[in-house]
Amino acid sequence: MEKLRKEDVNPKIVEALLRDTDITIDDALDNEMILNMGPQHPATHGVLRVLLRLDGETVMNAVPELGYLHRGYEKMAENMSYYEYIPHTDRLDYISPMANNVAWVMAVEKLAGIEVPVRAQYIRMMVAELARIASHLVAIGAFAMDVGALTVFLWTLREREKILDIWDILCGARFTNSYTRIGGVANDAQPDALAKVKWFIDQFDDNLTECEKLLNSNRIFIERLENIGILPAEVALDLGVTGPSLRASGVEFDLRRATPYLQYDKIDFNVITYTEGDSLARYFVRVDEMRESAKIVRQVLDKMPAGEIMANMPKKVLPKKTEIYTRMEELIHDFMIVNFGINPPVGEIYHAIEGSKGELGFYLVSKGEGHPWKCKIRSPSFNNLQALPYLVKGHMISDVVAIIGSIDPIMGEADK
Amino acid sequence: MNIKELIKNKLTNNFPNYQIEFSEYLDEFCIKVNKENILEICSFLKNDEDLKFILSEDITAVDWATRKNRFTVVYHIYSLKNNFRLKIKSDVDESDCSIDSVTSVWGAANWQERECYDMYGIIFNHHPDLRRMYMPEEFEYYPLRKDFPLMGIPGSLPLPKK
Numbered sequence: 001m002e003k004l005r006k007e008d009v010n011p012k013i014v015e016a017l018l019r020d021t022d023i024t025i026d027d028a029l030d031n032e033m034i035l036n037m038g039p040q041h042p043a044t045h046g047v048l049r050v051l052l053r054l055d056g057e058t059v060m061n062a063v064p065e066l067g068y069l070h071r072g073y074e075k076m077a078e079n080m081s082y083y084e085y086i087p088h089t090d091r092l093d094y095i096s097p098m099a100n101n102v103a104w105v106m107a108v109e110k111l112a113g114i115e116v117p118v119r120a121q122y123i124r125m126m127v128a129e130l131a132r133i134a135s136h137l138v139a140i141g142a143f144a145m146d147v148g149a150l151t152v153f154l155w156t157l158r159e160r161e162k163i164l165d166i167w168d169i170l171c172g173a174r175f176t177n178s179y180t181r182i183g184g185v186a187n188d189a190q191p192d193a194l195a196k197v198k199w200f201i202d203q204f205d206d207n208l209t210e211c212e213k214l215l216n217s218n219r220i221f222i223e224r225l226e227n228i229g230i231l232p233a234e235v236a237l238d239l240g241v242t243g244p245s246l247r248a249s250g251v252e253f254d255l256r257r258a259t260p261y262l263q264y265d266k267i268d269f270n271v272i273t274y275t276e277g278d279s280l281a282r283y284f285v286r287v288d289e290m291r292e293s294a295k296i297v298r299q300v301l302d303k304m305p306a307g308e309i310m311a312n313m314p315k316k317v318l319p320k321k322t323e324i325y326t327r328m329e330e331l332i333h334d335f336m337i338v339n340f341g342i343n344p345p346v347g348e349i350y351h352a353i354e355g356s357k358g359e360l361g362f363y364l365v366s367k368g369e370g371h372p373w374k375c376k377i378r379s380p381s382f383n384n385l386q387a388l389p390y391l392v393k394g395h396m397i398s399d400v401v402a403i404i405g406s407i408d409p410i411m412g413e414a415d416k
Numbered sequence: 417m418n419i420k421e422l423i424k425n426k427l428t429n430n431f432p433n434y435q436i437e438f439s440e441y442l443d444e445f446c447i448k449v450n451k452e453n454i455l456e457i458c459s460f461l462k463n464d465e466d467l468k469f470i471l472s473e474d475i476t477a478v479d480w481a482t483r484k485n486r487f488t489v490v491y492h493i494y495s496l497k498n499n500f501r502l503k504i505k506s507d508v509d510e511s512d513c514s515i516d517s518v519t520s521v522w523g524a525a526n527w528q529e530r531e532c533y534d535m536y537g538i539i540f541n542h543h544p545d546l547r548r549m550y551m552p553e554e555f556e557y558y559p560l561r562k563d564f565p566l567m568g569i570p571g572s573l574p575l576p577k578k
Contacts, residue, residue: 010553012547012553013547016545016547066549066550067548067549067550067551067552070550070551072559074535074560075559075560075564075566076566078560079566110442111442235523237470237471237496238470238522238523238524239523239524240471240472240473240522240523240524240528242471251496253471253496258496258499259499259501347441347442348441348478349441349442349444350444350474350492350501350503352473359473361473361474361492363474363476363490363492365478373478374476374478374479376474376476376490378473378474378492382527382531383524383527383528385527386523386524386526386527415550416550
C-alpha cells in the first residue's frame with residue numbers, strides 16, 4: 001500500500017472517493033488520507049485495485065478499480081466459432097475452469113438445440129461439483145492466509161492437488177481443462193478416474209475436518225472475522241450478490257435448486273444458508289458447501305448410467321477422430337464444423353449455472369452464423385465485488401484484506 | 417395463473433398507453449419497451465407484490481451495426497419469489513445514444529451500466545457514477561461496437577508515465 005498524491009489519481013476516481021460518506025467516527029482526526037491498495041498486492045487475489053479514503057485507520061470510502069486483467073473475451077467470442085471459444089472459458093475463473101466449460105457448452109447447446117446423453121450430463125455434474133470443491137479449497141486457504149493462518153493454505157492446496165490429479169486422468173490437463181465439448185464431453189470417464197474420484201470423496205471429509213479444526217478453534221481467526229463486513233440480505237440482493245456470499249446472508253438462492261439444469265433435480269442435497277452475513281458466515285457456508293458437493297459427487301457416481309458421451313447429431317457435434325480418418329461422411333462434417341461452425345438458428349438465449357462464486361451466465365445472440373453475434377459473460381465475481389465498498393466502510397484497514405478474502409473474487413472472471 | 421400471463425396482464429392493465437411487445441423464445445420470456453418508459457416499468461416489476469423482480473442479474477447491449485435502431489439494451493432480471501427470469505429489451509439509436517439509468521431501482525445496475533457504457537458508449541441518464549469500468553478513462557473508443565477492429569487501434573491505449 002502506498003500513499004498517493006492527488007495528481008496521481010484520475011480526477012473522476014477522486015471525485016467518487018470524496019463523495020459524501022455515511023460513516024461517522026466518534027473522535028475523528030480531521031486528517032483524511034487516500035491510500036492505494038493494489039493492483040500488485042498479495043491479498044487482493046489477483047490484480048484488484050482499491051482506493052481507500054481513510055481517517056486514521058478507519059475506511060471512510062472505497063473505490064474498486066477493475067480492468068487490469070481485461071483481455072476482451074467478449075470481443076474475441078464474436079470473432080471465433082463456438083468450438084474455438086471453449087479453451088478461452090478456462091481463463092475466466094481460472095480456479096474452477098471445469099465449471100466454466102460446462103456453463104459455456106450448455107449455453108451453446110440451448111441455443112443450437114442439442115440434446116446431451118444422460119451419461120455426459122452426469123459426468124458434467126461430477127466435474128462441476130469437483131471444481132466447486134477445488135475453488136472453495138483455494139478460497140478458504142487463501143482467506144485464512146490473508147488473516148494470518150498460513151498452515152491451512154498448505155493443507156487445502158494438498159487436497160486440491162488430488163482434484164488436479166483427477167483432471168489429469170480425465171482429460172490430460174491439470175489446470176486449463178477444456179474438457180467439455182458441444183454435445184457431450186471430450187473423453188469418457190475411465191474406470192480409474194472414477195475410482196480416484198471415489199477415493200478422493202471417501203478421504204475428503206476427514207481431511208476437511210482437519211483443516212476446519214485448525215480454523216474453528218483458532219481464536220485469532222474467529223475474532224478477526226466475526227461481525228466484520230456484515231451484508232444484510234436485502235442489501236446483498238440489491239447489489240446483485242450471488243453464490244456463497246448471498247447464502248451467508250440468509251437468502252436460500254441456488255440455481256441448482258431454483259432452475260434445475262443437468263440432472264440436479266434427481267439429486268438430494270441441501271442449500272446451505274447462514275443468517276449472520278459476516279465474513280465468518282461466508283467461510284462457514286463454503287466449508288459446508290464442500291461437504292454437500294462431496295455428497296452430490298457420491299450420488300452421481302452411484303447413479304451414473306452407461307452409454308454414449310456425445311450426442312448423435314452429425315451436423316452439429318464433432319465426430320470421433322477415428323471415424324474422421326476412415327469415413328468420408330464424418331470427414332466432411334468435421335471439415336464443415338471446424339471451418340464454418342455449427343450455425344445455430346437465429347435467436348438469443350441466456351443460460352446460467354451455479355458456479356463456485358455464484359451465478360455464471362452466458363447471454364448469446366446468434367444471427368445464424370458460425371460465430372456468435374454477441375456473447376455476454378455474466379460473471380459472479382464482477383457482481384460480488386460491487387458489494388466491497390459497502391462492506392469495508394467503517395472498518396479498519398486490516399479488515400479490508402479479510403473482507404476481500406471472504407467474498408473470494410477471481411479477477412480473471414471479474415475483468416473478462 | 418401462469419407467471420408469464422400474470423406479467424402480461426399486469427403490464428397491459430397498469431400501462432395501457434405504453435407500447436409493450438411480448439415474445440418468447442426457447443421458454444425465455446421477453447418484453448420489449450420504449451426507452452422512455454424503462455425506468456417506470458422496471459420499478460413496477462421490482463415493487464409489485466406478486467412479481468418482485470428483486471435481482472438484477474445482468475445489463476448489456478447488442479450492437480446490430482446496420483439496423484435503424486443501432487443498439488438494444490438488454491436487462492435480465494430475476495424473481496426469487498417466482499423463480500422466474502425475465503428479459504427486458506429497449507432500443508437505443510445512435511443519434512440519441514442514451515437511456516434512463518435503473519440504478520434507483522437496483523443497486524447492482526450501477527456497475528452493470530458502467531460496463532455497458534464502457535463497451536458500447538451508451539449514456540445512462542442520471543447514473544450516479546458513470547465512469548469507464550475496464551478501459552482507462554482517456555480511452556476514446558468503445559471496444560464492443562462492431563466498427564472497432566478486433567486487433568485494436570494502435571496507439572489508442574496510453575502507456576503509463578515514467
